[in-house]
Amino acid sequence: MDSSRTFPADLSRELLDDLLAYKALFEGVAEIVGDGVVHLDERCRIVRFNAAAERLLGFSKSGVIGTPFEDLYHASNPGDPFAGTAQANPVRMVLRDTVGEAVPVLARAAALKRGDTVEGWLLAFAANRRVDEIEQLKNELVSTVSHELKTPLAAIKAYTATLRHNPALYESHRDEFLAVVEQQADRLSRLVDDMLLVTRVETAQLLKRRTVVALDGVLERALGDLSYDPAAHPIELRTSGVSVSGDPDRLRDIFRNLLENAVKYSPAGGAVTVSAAQTAETTTVEVRDNGIGIPEDHLPYIFDRFYRVESGAAAEAGGSGLGLYIVHALVRAHGGAIDVRSEPGKGTSFFVRLPLR
Ligand code: ADP
Secondary structure, eight states: OOTTOOOOTTOOHHHHHHHHHHHHHHHHHHHHSSSEEEEEETTOBEEEEOHHHHHHHOOOHHHHTTSBGGGGBOTTSOSOTTTTTSSSSOEEEEEEOTTSOEEEEEEEEEEEEETTEEEEEEEEEEESHHHHHHHHHHHHHHHHHHHHHHHHHHHHHHHHHHHHHOHHHHHHHHHHHHHHHHHHHHHHHHHHHHHHHHHHHHHTOOOSOOEEEEHHHHHHHHHHTOOOOTTTSOEEEEOTTOEEEEOHHHHHHHHHHHHHHHHHTOTTOOOEEEEEEEOSSEEEEEEEEOSSOOOGGGGGGTTSTTOOOOSHHHHHSOOOSOHHHHHHHHHHHTTOEEEEEEETTTEEEEEEEEEOO
16 A cells, blocks of 8 residues: 555545544554454555564564565465455465465455455464364364264164064063163263363353352252162252352253262262352362272373273263363353362262352
């Protein structure tokens, strides 16, 4: 853009002020955004180059202004840099840094038009690493979860087929078999919920609302989602009168996962106790079981995505390794913290601390 451009004599002072304000606004926005922003003229020469673009590619603004954008374009790109960019979806593109190294980015471009004439381009780009991470997560998620989905599906199929082909069994064991089918269908639906939650964890859109609610109510709802045998795993709530602050649906997810694990990792049965204490600022909830426990060398990793203890009794209980990852993310989204104490063969306690606000 030509800085020596003269303005028409009849341009009013007010209009000029407006234009300068818009220019300042545009330049301010371009400087503070996290994406690299490059403004090109109609011949694709660089007119503006923001601070993020300097950071991502290493070139200084003064060194690149006036040079062809093509010079920033890495040789590994197929074809014309702008061929696929004038569309809403971002495209992958490879730029180059000061020493010619490839910098993979995800870019969007917009044509700057006056009437039908293209007067320039705006190109915004972000480093592509994060996108790769998310794609890798999605792939892992699909393979782990599809494996997990197969178990309940196989059980549903086996139980319904058995009932259909055995009229005598249908008469005598119908309710029992249908209960298993229902249980497995619930398990499927929880797995799907977890998958959806994980994608929200990744995009950090976790909490919809925040209210102060009775912990008892949250736990009752979490228990309602759980299929367990109260005779083998009596669950005692020592939580009456305690309040907790957060998104009630996400709080239910936290305690449903912890309670589910407490039951699942106590294969020989055993009591599960939930106790809670409240101060003016914080609610602390302990979920304790008398199950198989977690060996010390695994403890640092149990909140990691897909991490499972793949030995002994823990390996026999199925799972995706997503539960505690989700719990951890949800607790942190509430501004809280989670801790674990465990003794192999004796049991495990999870402590959830949530701020009361
Ligand atoms: P999973 O789907 O495998 O249950 P989680 O993320 O919920 O995944 O848990 C991660 C691992 O931590 C589990 O595989 C299990 O080995 C261990 N773990 C979690 N909770 C308990 C518990 N209450 N008792 C013993 N081990 C547990």
